Amino acid sequence: MKNHSKKLPKWTIVRRIVQFAVLLLFLTPFLAEIEGENFFFGTLSSSEILGIMLTDPFGALQIIFASKTVHTVLLIGAVTIFAFYFLIRGRVFCGWVCPVNLILEFCNRLRKLFKIKKRYDVKVNRYTKIWIALIILALSFASSLPVYEMFNPIGTVMKGIIFATGLGVWSFIAIVIAEVFFATRIWCRSLCPIGGFYQVVGKAGNFHVKIDHDKCIHCNHCKQVCLADSEILVPVVDQGAIYVTAGDCMLCGKCVDHCNDNALRIVPKLALVAKKENDMKKVEEKSA
Amino acid sequence: MDERTKVQYVFLDMEKVVLNMNFLTGLKVLVGGLAGYQLLSLMKKGTRSVLRPPGASDEDSFLAQCIRCDKCVQACPHDVIKVGDASHGVGIGTPYIVPREGACQLCEDFPCVEVCPTEALSGIKKVSDVKMGVAVLDRENCIALKGNRCEVCYRACPLIDQAITINYKLREGDNIHTIFEPIINKEYCVGCGICEERCVVSEPVAIRIKPREIEGLF
Amino acid sequence: MELSRRSLLKAAAVSFALAAAGCSSSKSSSTSAKQDSAVQPDEWKKAVCRFCGTGCGVLCGVKDGKLVATIGDPDNGSNKGLNCVKGYYLGKIMYGEDRLTKPLIRDDKTTKGSMDGFREATWDEALDLVAQKLKEAHAKDKSRIAFWGSGQMAITEGYIMSKFWKAGLLCNNIDPNARLCMASAVVAFMNVFQTDEPAGSYSDLDEADVFVTWGANMAEAHPVLYSRLTARKVSNKGVRHYDITTLRTRTSETADKVLLFKPQTDLAIANAICNYIIQNKLYDEKFIHDHVQFKAGTENLSHAYEDGYDASEIGQKGGDVWNIEFAEFAKMMSKYTLEYVSELSGVPASDIEELAKEFANPNRKVLSLWTMGVNQHTRGTWMNHNIYNIHFLVGKIAKPGCGPFSLTGQPSACGTAREVGLFSHRLPADLVVNNPQHRRFTEAVWDLPEGYLDPIETPGFHTVKIFRELSKGNIDFLWTASNNWAVSMPNLTRFLAKKPEYQGVIDGFIVVNEVYPTLSAQYADVVLPAAMWVEREGQFGNAERRTAVFEKCVEPMGEAKWDGWIFVQVAKRVLADVKIGDKPAFDVLFGFVWDKEKDDFVGDARKTNRLLFEEYRIFSNPELKPAAQAINKNTEGKFESGLKMENKQLAPYDEYLSHNGMTWPVREVNGQWLETKWRFSYGKQEEGYDQIGVETYGDVGLANDVSFYKSADKKPSAVFRPYEEPAESPDEEYPFWFCTGRFLEHWHSGSMTRRVPELNRALPEALLDMNREDCNKLGIKNGDKVKVISRHGEFEIKVSTAGRTQPNPGMVFAPFFAEETLINLAVHDYYCPLSKEPDYKKTCVRIEKV
Amino acid sequence: MVISSIVVETVQDKVKQVAEKLGECEGVEVHHVEGYKIIITVEAETLDASYDLTKDFIQITGVLAVNLIYCNFEDDPTLKNKVV
The missing domain is CATH 3.30.70.20 (Alpha-Beta Plaits)
Incomplete structure (x- = not known):
């Protein structure tokens, strides 16, 4: 028998540190206003660190669609961020950076703590958010307005802490209420257009959760804790794939931390290679 | 695995997306989208008389280009740039100035323009370029x-x-x-x-x- | 409410539309509701603006014991209902949120520098304490007490204090803040004419062909007068305005020609004009023959920074003058050729020549106007002389539209500080302490035994001396009223105990009559809450010799009391055991206005002021008192000659109330009291000329129909004064000239105007005006904070290149109204050796980005 | 109450008639006439009502252009609901 004593949730600890560090980073200009240059300032929509411009690529896309023009400054900032997530994995943003996710995780804990029972647990397909993202881009194009930026709860969580203004506050409150009473992680899993955007980007990610089929005992712990959607783990746990390749994976590491059998790891692997290996495995299984 | 499999794979994903779209949900989204569009066009009229920070182009393209990131607000050393709230219609989240409560001091280096990640605030080199x-x-x-x-x-x-x-x-x-x-x-x-x-x-x-x-x- | 909001919205909408359509008209048939004044006053009372020396008339609307409105007095000939923006909001100065309404006592001296450490006290306790401390210090040594008054005190208040200090305490350590403002003009007036204050009046502004402003930013400092100057220019094409200044100001902006000179070289420019006039024989020979005596004086005066300067050899004989011939005068002037002066001053020779020709042109009436640029000058008195010299040479003086006209900065610099004699060397009405005849005359007016005032024959401490001695611990008791010395004195680093060797302001006992918790109040041991502006009746005397009364409109706020009452209450306590002859001193001095039973003045505000004024009036109307008249007329032949005290004759008190003030000398003609607009100028009294003065004391028929009857030999003096180096010049360590001054929106140290929200909004902070070139060199941007450092101290301030004043490279400027930006920490306290007025305009500083 | 100001441009010699015509409309107030321009304010309950009122101005003979200059609609009750 294997030792089932609880192990240290390494990934979650690291991830929490990063999440709070990001939160703090965005608050620095307000916590300690240093005369002159702040080494960092801005919001999640756009910021500057040590003079390097960083812009939310989905926001930038909306601006490009809305204004029907492309500006270099905008591109530079957006491409920098885009490249980062493109190389690691799109929804790493959701798992490691986004403050809304952090807060929703916290809400989820609270809900469990207070044992709030949901009368409905609405489920929406996780691909819906891609459609929402597309609609938003279309709307931006049609209305000449960066539509989502007006309601964006992500920017607003930051701004909200700072300025307490904006419609985003309402969308954020709506999300929290939904989370606590009606649906589990519906926002992050299925609705958030930024998540949708990164879901698409995530296809190209070069870091993956890898399974060791020899160790997996199919306890399904991993599926229960998955922040994205349990179904992204189905191919690896139940269908013999080696790598989790779904665009939705946030590399949050929860599945790794909760696997009592050490069957899961996060490994770097080129996306194409990972897919190829998955396919080969499938072919192997079929043939076997 | 050959190229064809790869392409198949991509299509499989797309297929899933389409298949998973419930028709009704789609309709709802469509209707909602149209309604939203109407609302937005109406609200757009509401931002006409707001004073924008230096370097803002005409109101329509400003609204299109402003990413609502608040960097200009943070950059303003005189704390005069405010952020539009719901009463500003689609101008929500966009920067504006109420001169009576704090006018633009026309900083020599225009930090608000400097930090703008889009072209919403741009084209200001010297004071005479400003046309607020x-x-x-x-x-x-x-x-x-x-x-x-x-x-x-x-x-x-x-x-x-x-x-x-x-x-x-x-x-x-x-x-x-x-x-x-x-x-x-x-x-x-x-x-x-x-x-x-x-x-x-x-x-x-x-x-x-x-x-x-x-x-x-x- | 909703209706008015709607009409406002509509008005705004219409104004946008008008602008967008490019319509020029304001005469739209707009129906926008007129802003109905919220409260209709029950009655309107007459008053005078309490700010600058212009003396605009205002009407005070009173309702339910509160001042609810002030408007310019349309019947006042001087301002015709107009005000500057300060005057527009005048009434609000009384209702700042932090008015002092209770006497405050500080028990722990270490808390000085803040309002902490004060406790509220009763009037009796506060007055007893003040009297006790004053008595103790006085008993120790009379030189260890001092009173610092103000050109913002009413005439009767100044009169009470002058009498109390000089006759009651037999002490000359009494000086006004006018020392910082008008002293150079005063000393020059006395040197030149042997009588103070200008010959002309504001009417000159309506008639001059050429205006010359010497170191005067009238556009900001004398706003309504400037409106008058501009009106003359606008309505007459040929009128020219020359601005002689060290930095471009708002006044320069409207001038036809700006003569921008290197600091201190104004002395040479004036001499160059004289020299040009002499060399080209453009002077008025007959005028010079009939009216002018030429003099030369001590030169190479060095600089009065060391405490021992006044007592030094040069300090003692600095004021000496002796008669010379015109030829000698011309020879002394001959050094100041256009070329030399142009080189020295940086002003093109052609500009100086052009101005000299304007002065010399017999068909042009030239009016010279000057204020602090000339007076706050290490050679301030000299510079005054040099302006007079030009006017004497061309005979352009004391005629309508012509003359040298010294403007005053404060509402009653003339009326109170100068005419009442609140100076350490003066007695009322141009009399001085070191002249025995003047003392005899004063004794006669004040019912004092002959010789009683002889102990005060030596002048006391002038202002700078008072504060220097205080800082060194040589003054135990200082009392101030209607001023804010902790902001306005130069070299505050020395005076505010910022250096270990100068802790006197902490150790000394300081009493401050105040209306707000100013910085001065923060350094006080006792604060006595004073009645403000129209909370009492008072009188101001403005720059054109106009005496005007302002009525009491409302009761003082809280327990605040009239300064006059405070002074007399302390006098009563201090003089309790003192006798003059066999009578109690207090009864002799103040018995005529004080009711002992009531422990208050005998009458109401009107009656008390009338009684005081009528006694004061004896000085200039000696016929009211035979003993005084005997000395004035020298009937017993005890003195060399009579005094001609009527030269500044005043009307009975109530006449000032029924007129909008009157310019002295006021003459009684057929039961009518007639003012004099042009002193020494012969013409009909009814038309404002000095008919009676000239007929009585002077000679009719001299050149230009003028007669300077008050001057020795009836001839005023043209004194040759050379150019001498400034006290400090820019060098590598301190490369900038630092000039200070005042702006339109705020009055002096800002203690009143900064409590008016509208004015504070209009100009919320003091900025350092700099030239862009200098900024670029130092890497400073508009709005950056810098440290201004002089040899004497330093302060921090934000830089502006916006251009309200436009200093040339090498010059910076800042106003002094903001106590949080205490510019006087860095300003030096070098003063004019003759007038003892410090130079606020020429400190050398360096500037460092913070 | 929504208050808007509008510049109406007209054929030069029709300006008087147009001004009179406009003045007769309810909620319309003529403030100023200069050259070929007329400045009016329009008061109506809502934005839509303002629009309805003004969209027909162009029909008036002599009117060349109708330009909205300023519009204060913060008191429009319908807008309030929509936004929140």
Whole structure:
């Protein structure tokens, strides 16, 4: 028998540190206003660190669609961020950076703590958010307005802490209420257009959760804790794939931390290679 | 695995997306989207008379280009840039200035323009590039026009003797006093609003900034 | 409410539309509701603006014991209902949120520098304490007490204090803040004419062909007068205005020609004009023959920074003058050729020549106007002389539209500080302490035994001396009223105990009559809450010799009391055991206005002021008191000659109330009291000329129909004064000239105007005006904070290149109204050796970005 | 109450008639006439009502252009609901 004593949730600890560090980073200009240059300032929509411009690529896309023009400054900032997530994995943003996710995780804990029972647990397909993202881009194009930026709860969580203004506050409150009473992680899993955007980007990610089929005992712990959607783990746990390749994976590491059998790891692997290996495995299984 | 499999894979994903779209949900989204579009177009009319920070292009393209990141707000050393709330319609989240509560001080290096990640605020190299609006004198309430030595707007103007000049004219029915009439020169006035901020007359303020390019809606 | 909001919205909408459509008209048939004044006053009372020396008339609207409105007095000939923006909001100065309404006592001296450490006290306790401390210090040594008054005190208040200090305490350590402002003009007036204050009046502004402003930013400092100057220019094409200044100001902006000179070289420019006039024989020979005596004086005066300067050899004989011939005068002037002076001053020779020609042109009436640029000058008195010299040479003086006219900065610099004699060397009405005849005359007016005032024959400490001695611990008791010395004195680093060797302001006992918790109040041991502006009746005397009364409109706020009452209450306590002859001293001095039973003045505000004024009036109307008249007329032949005290004759008190003030000398003609607009100028009294003065004391028929009857030999003096180096010049360590001054929106140290929200909004902070070139060199941007450092101290301030004043490279400027930006920490306290007025305009500083 | 100001441009010699015509409309106030321009304010309950009122101005003979200059709609009750 294997030792089932609880192990240290390494990934979650690291991830929490990063999440709070990001939160703090965005608050620095307000916590300690240093005369002159702040080494960092801005919001999640756009910021500057040590003079390097960083812009939310989905926001930038909306601006490009809305204004029907492309500006270099905008591109530079957006491409920098885009490249980062493109190389690691799109929804790493959701798992490691986004403050809304952090807060929703916290809400989820609270809900469990207070044992709030949901009368409905609405489920929406996780691909819906891609459609929402597309609609938003279309709307931006049609209305000449960066539509989502007006309601964006992500920017607003930051701004909200700072300025307490904006419609985003309402969308954020709506999300929290939904989370606590009606649906589990519906926002992050299925609705958030930024998540949708990164879901698409995530296809190209070069870091993956890898399974060791020899160790997996199919306890399904991993599926229960998955922040994205349990179904992204189905191919690896139940269908013999080696790598989790779904665009939705946030590399949050929860599945790794909760696997009592050490069957899961996060490994770097080129996306194409990972897919190829998955396919080969499938072919192997079929043939076997 | 050959190329074909790869392509298949991609299509499989797309297929899933389409298959998973419930028709009803799609309809709802469509209707919602259209309704949202209507609402937005209506709300858009609501932002016309707001004074934008330096370097904002005309209102429509400003609204299109502003990513609502608040960097200009944070960058402003004088804390005069405010963020639009729900009452600003689609201008929600966009930066604006209320001169009476704090006018643009026309910083030499324009940090707000400098930090803008889009072209929403751009094209400002020197003060004369700024075209936020133009000052308008309320001739009924200006106390200088009544002969009092005020002209606070003139002396406070960062473009003194250009944007605002004084027209010296004899006071009617009084041959020993002059009226120091502030004259606003549209070609020089950048609309920073310092005159409006400083004006000593309240309710209504005797000099106000008319935001740039107010054009007919009809 | 909703209706008015709607009409306002509509008005705004219309104004936008008008502007957008490019309509020029304001005469739109707009229906926008007129702002109906919220409260209709029950009655309107007459007053005078309490700010600058212009003396605009205002009407005070009173309702339910509160001042609810002030407007310019349309019947006042001087301002015709107009005000500057300060005057527009005048009434609000009384209702700042932090008015002092209770006497405050500080028990712990270490808390000085803040309002902490004060406790509220009763009037009796506070007055007893003040009297006890004053008595103790006085008993120790009379030189260890001092009173610092103000050109913002009313005439009767100044009169009470002058009498109390000089006759009651037999002490000359009494000086006004006018020392910082008008002293150079005063000393020059006395040197030149042997009588103070200008010959002309504001009417000159309506008639001059050429205006010359010497170191005067009238556009900001004398707003309504400037409106008058401008009106003359606007309505007459040929009128020219020359601005002689060290930095471009709002006044320069409207001038036809700006003569921008290197600091201190104004002395040479004036001499160059004289020299040009002499060399080209453009002077008025007959005028010079009939009216002018030429003099030369001590030169190479060095600089009065060291405490021992006044007592030094040069300090003692600095004021000496002796008669010379015109030829000698011309020879002394000959050094000041256009070329030399142009080189020295940086002003093109052609500009100086042009101005000299204007002065010399017999068809042009030239009016010279000057204020602090000339007076706050290490050679301030000299510079005054040099302006007079030009006017004497061309005979342009004391005629309508012509003359040298010294403007005053404070509402009653003339009336109170100068005419009442609140100076350490003066007695009322141009009399001085070191002249025995003047003392005899004063004794006669005050019912004092002959010789009683002889102990005060030596002048006391002038202002700078008072504060220097205080800082060194040599003054135990200082009392100040209607001023804010902790902001306005130069070299505050020395005076505010910022250096270990100068802790006197902490150790000394300081009493401050105040209305707000100013910085001065923060350094006080006792603060006595004073009645403000129209909370009492008072009188101001403005720059054109106009005496005007302002009525009491409302009761003082809280327990605040009239300064006059405070002074007399302390006098009563201090003089309790003192006798003059066999009578109690207090009864002799103040018995005529004080009711002992009531422990208050005998009458109401009007009656008390009338009684005081009528006694004061004896000085200039000696016929009211035979003993005084005997000395004035020298009937017993005890003195060399009579005094001609009527030269500044005043009307009975109530006449000032029924007129909008009157310019002295006021003459009684057929039961009518007639003012004099042009002193020494012969013409009909009814038309404002000095008919009676000239007929009584002077000679009719001299050149230009003028007669300077008050001057020795009836001839005023043209004194040759050379150019001498400034006290400090820019060098590598301190490369900038630092000039200070005042702006339109705020009055002096800002203690009143900064409490008016509208004015504070109009000009919320003091900025350092700099030239862009200098900024670029130092890497400073508009709005950056810098440290201004002089040899004497330093302060921090934000830089502006906006251009309200436009200093040339090498010059910076800041106003002094903001106590949080205490510019006087860095300003030096070098003073004019003759007038003892410090130079606020020429400190050398360096500038460092913070 | 929504208050808007409008500049109406007209054929030069029709300006008087147009001004009179405009003045007759309810909620319309003529403030100023200069050259070929007329400055009016329009008061109506809502934005839509303002629009309805003004969209027909162009039909008046002599009117060349109708330009909205300023519109204060913060008191429009319908807008309030929509936004929040």
